[in-house]
Amino acid sequence: MPYSYTPHRFEDFEIGEEFRSVGRTVTESDLVMHSAFSGDWTELHTNREYAEDGAFGERVVHGPMTFILATGFVYRCGFLERTVIAFLGMNYMNIxxxxxxxxxxxxxxxxxxxxEFSSRDDAGLVVIDSTMTNQDDEVVFEGDMKFMVKTEE
Structure with missing residues (x-):
């Protein structure tokens, strides 16, 4: 399966069609930037000494950051480039x-x-089920993302 995709309009998507992102290593800078942007400096994420004694034995990234990384992968793949109108939410999300x-x-x-939307003819709904895994194939995020996608012009 290729890692780069052409932009898809609503009509281009097919039920069962699959996409896969490239890998990405989460860095210290990622965590710091997320903390700064969100204002969430919880010690579980930012205090190594505190986190080592906690449930995970180390600092972990914020749950919302995990979701944001997932959305970044969707857009990085390119199939929604210039065709997405809106992210409409999710029916479920698990971390x-x-x-x-x-x-x-x-x-x-x-x-x-x-x-298809009954209220508009320039866009349709596309729901993409997603699963993010780490280097050990452990699932770290699951959810279905709902997008409003442009139709053919």
Whole structure:
């Protein structure tokens, strides 16, 4: 399966179509930038001494950061480049395991739903089920992302 995709309009998506992102190693800078941007400096994420005595034995990234990394993978793949109108939410999202600084993660995606809107003819709904794993194939994020995608012009 290739790692770079052409932009898809609503009509281009097929139920069962799969995409896979490249891998990416989470860095200390990623964690610091997320903390600074969000204002979340919780010690579990930013205090090594405190985190080593905690449930995970090390600092882990913020749960919302894990979600943001997943959305970044979707856009990095390129199939929504200049065709997405809006992110409409999710029906479910799970973060079953933490992501730590130094983990290498990637995202697998599958189109699970496609629906025309009755209220507009310039876009449709595309739902993409996604699973992010780390270097040990441990699932660290799961969820379905709903997108409003442009139709053919």
């Amino acid at each position: 079953p395991a933490p992501v730590a600084v130094g983990d290498t993660i990637s995202l697998s995606m599958e189109v699970i739903e496609k629906k």
